[in-house]
Amino acid sequence: MRAVIVDDEPLAREELFEMLQAYPELEVVAQFGNAIECLKNLKQLQPDILFLDIEMPQVSGLELANMLDSENAPAIVFVTAYDQFALDAFEQNAVDYLLKPINQQRLNKSIQRLQERLARNDGGQEQAQHSYQNMLKGQELKLIPCYFQQRVKLVRLEDIEYASSDVSGVHVTTKNGTYHTQLTLKVLEEKSSLLRCHRQHLVNVEAISEIAMEDNGGAQLFTRSGQQLPVSRRYFKSIKQHFGL
Numbered sequence: 001m002r003a004v005i006v007d008d009e010p011l012a013r014e015e016l017f018e019m020l021q022a023y024p025e026l027e028v029v030a031q032f033g034n035a036i037e038c039l040k041n042l043k044q045l046q047p048d049i050l051f052l053d054i055e056m057p058q059v060s061g062l063e064l065a066n067m068l069d070s071e072n073a074p075a076i077v078f079v080t081a082y083d084q085f086a087l088d089a090f091e092q093n094a095v096d097y098l099l100k101p102i103n104q105q106r107l108n109k110s111i112q113r114l115q116e117r118l119a120r121n122d123g124g125q126e127q128a129q130h131s132y133q134n135m136l137k138g139q140e141l142k143l144i145p146c147y148f149q150q151r152v153k154l155v156r157l158e159d160i161e162y163a164s165s166d167v168s169g170v171h172v173t174t175k176n177g178t179y180h181t182q183l184t185l186k187v188l189e190e191k192s193s194l195l196r197c198h199r200q201h202l203v204n205v206e207a208i209s210e211i212a213m214e215d216n217g218g219a220q221l222f223t224r225s226g227q228q229l230p231v232s233r234r235y236f237k238s239i240k241q242h243f244g245l
Helices: 010-020 035-045 061-067 084-092 104-119 121-136 185-190 233-243
Strands: 002-006 027-032 049-053 075-080 097-099 143-148 151-156 160-166 169-174 177-181 195-198 201-203 208-213 219-223 228-231
Touching (some): 035 151, 097 104, 160 185
Antiparallel strands (some): 169 177, 195 201
């Protein structure tokens, strides 16, 4: 099992790393001090498990989990110092978690659960994903991590005019520029108010300034900053419904 540890506390990361050395079937392939760096490298690493701290600055562990595509996400074990009230929420949603300071006996139980889930192949992993996806249901993304050169920009959802995909990945466009993100269009569509207007495009309806109808049943959208976006016939209905056209 390939595992990744994400925790902003170096001592906590090292402690968990040392404890996980007791399991020869598990390999820690990377450690990260924040959710943004983890998200940037997750596709390349392809881990089976994320040990994910919940309380982290900028993007929390729960927010990172909410950014993952449910069809390809690894199993997640939340690591938390939360109180009993929060732990009850995890229990109710069958979400696996470790309470800080981590107890070796409890870690044994968690590793055993992971082995059983992953041994059931896709069905088990789907169940693991489903559990925390249920807990995150209805939680809209607020910040979209975007990458350019050696920098990370956290773009506020309300600043996005549209999101697009091409052969190089997914990009979000604001009035100030276009930025690359590791999030998929599917995740952006499911976890935000962005509306699909084309197979390759989502649009922020609040950013639409003009709709130009076309004879073929489609349309062209113009945004507040003058960007132009195609609307296919398949998705034009939802745009018209939004504006009562």
